[in-house]
Amino acid sequence: MILAERNNDRLALVSSELSGIGRKLADEKGGSLIALLLGGSGTKDLAKGLIALGADKVLAAESDILEGYNNAAYTEVIDSAVGETDPAIFLLGCTSAGRDLGPRIAFRRGMSYANDCSELSLEEGKLAAVRSVYGGNALSYVRSRTDKAMTSIRMKAFPPADIEEGRTGELGEIEVTIEAGALKTSFIETRQVEAEGVRLEDAEYVVSGGRGLGGPENFEQLAKLAKVLKAAVGASRAAVDAGWVPTHMQVGQTGKIVSPTLYIAVGISGAMQHMVGAGPSKNILAINTDPDAPIFQRARYGIVGDYRKVIPALTEKLAKLLES
Numbered sequence: 001m002i003l004a005e006r007n008n009d010r011l012a013l014v015s016s017e018l019s020g021i022g023r024k025l026a027d028e029k030g031g032s033l034i035a036l037l038l039g040g041s042g043t044k045d046l047a048k049g050l051i052a053l054g055a056d057k058v059l060a061a062e063s064d065i066l067e068g069y070n071n072a073a074y075t076e077v078i079d080s081a082v083g084e085t086d087p088a089i090f091l092l093g094c095t096s097a098g099r100d101l102g103p104r105i106a107f108r109r110g111m112s113y114a115n116d117c118s119e120l121s122l123e124e125g126k127l128a129a130v131r132s133v134y135g136g137n138a139l140s141y142v143r144s145r146t147d148k149a150m151t152s153i154r155m156k157a158f159p160p161a162d163i164e165e166g167r168t169g170e171l172g173e174i175e176v177t178i179e180a181g182a183l184k185t186s187f188i189e190t191r192q193v194e195a196e197g198v199r200l201e202d203a204e205y206v207v208s209g210g211r212g213l214g215g216p217e218n219f220e221q222l223a224k225l226a227k228v229l230k231a232a233v234g235a236s237r238a239a240v241d242a243g244w245v246p247t248h249m250q251v252g253q254t255g256k257i258v259s260p261t262l263y264i265a266v267g268i269s270g271a272m273q274h275m276v277g278a279g280p281s282k283n284i285l286a287i288n289t290d291p292d293a294p295i296f297q298r299a300r301y302g303i304v305g306d307y308r309k310v311i312p313a314l315t316e317k318l319a320k321l322l323e324s
């Protein structure tokens with residue numbers, strides 16, 4: 001069973017990633033794949049799309065009370081669906097909702113639980129997982145000791161499922177009987193951050209700046225490089241905490257996890273908490289004055305130097321190269 005998620009009027013990308021790995025595990029186990037989707041109006045229609053992604057059965061819970069994420073309401077609905085279906089494996093995304101819901105459901109159902117897994121397999125019929133620990137500096141291999149297991153999957157670690165138009169499956173509905181008055185919290189609103197250019201999470205290239213930039217005005221140089229590369233601009237928490245750039249630009253443990261083809265870290269030391277977010281990048285280029293900065297241990301390419309000289313030269317060279 002997987003917990004799919006909505007992204008406004010679309011299925012979120014994680015739904016497709018969950019469908020892909022969920023289908024694979026269901027086939028290996030000789031079982032079927034059930035997808036669960038919760039939300040406000042339009043959820044039932046969106047849920048149908050999960051069949052084309054590989055689900056054999058879809059359960060949709062559509063109710064005003066599920067419009068916007070509320071952990072008490074979501075926990076009730078998911079817990080009762082898991083209780084009735086009794087899946088051997090339950091997967092959700094390591095998203096902000098998934099991280100919140102996972103331990104609650106696992107505890108209620110007495111299932112083993114591993115968070116933020118980047119590989120999943122079956123070993124002697126039990127779910128085994130690989131997860132990164134110590135800020136991405138080590139990998140931990142875990143295997144469920146119970147027959148029923150739950151994990152949350154790392155975003156972008158699993159390939160999205162192929163869409164198979166015309167695939168058939170069963171559509172089911174979950175009746176939501178929760179009274180708003182019985183919940184201790186209620187969802188108020190979602191505020192969309194107005195961001196220009198490429199979204200950090202989707203970017204093919206990311207240029208990130210840290211404390212080494214020395215001030216907010218110097219992010220302008222990164223913006224010029226980003227424009228040439230069609231990259232998104234990110235930042236370390238030190239730069240965000242200093243008020244140089246807004247919070248939504250933060251990469252790391254308490255920020256965003258990115259996995260671009262190239263991550264350019266400028267004036268960033270490479271603290272463990274930053275690398276949790278930058279580590280999944282396929283290549284890292286570090287630009288730093290300190291040859292002993294930890295970021296160089298994780299970087300495929302490194303330039304030891306002052307960014308004030310390196311960035312304008314790099315921007316000019318890349319602009320010429322890309323022009324030709």
Ligand SMILES: Cc1cc2nc3c(=O)[nH]c(=O)nc-3n(C[C@H](O)[C@H](O)[C@H](O)COP(=O)(O)OP(=O)(O)OC[C@H]3O[C@@H](n4cnc5c(N)ncnc54)[C@H](O)[C@@H]3O)c2cc1C
Binds near residue numbers: 253256266289306308
């Ligand atoms: C619970 C917790 C959660 C955290 N979450 C996050 C998170 O999500 N994201 C995050 O980033 N951090 C996070 N941190 C903070 C993290 O530990 C580091 O403090 C932070 O990442 C440091 O940011 P930095 O690399 O920009 O600054 P610094 O560590 O100060 O590094 C600045 C670097 O710039 C270099 N430099 C200086 N001048 C120049 C120059 N002219 N040209 C080139 N290089 C230069 C220096 O050599 C140095 O390596 C968290 C910490 C805690 C405790």
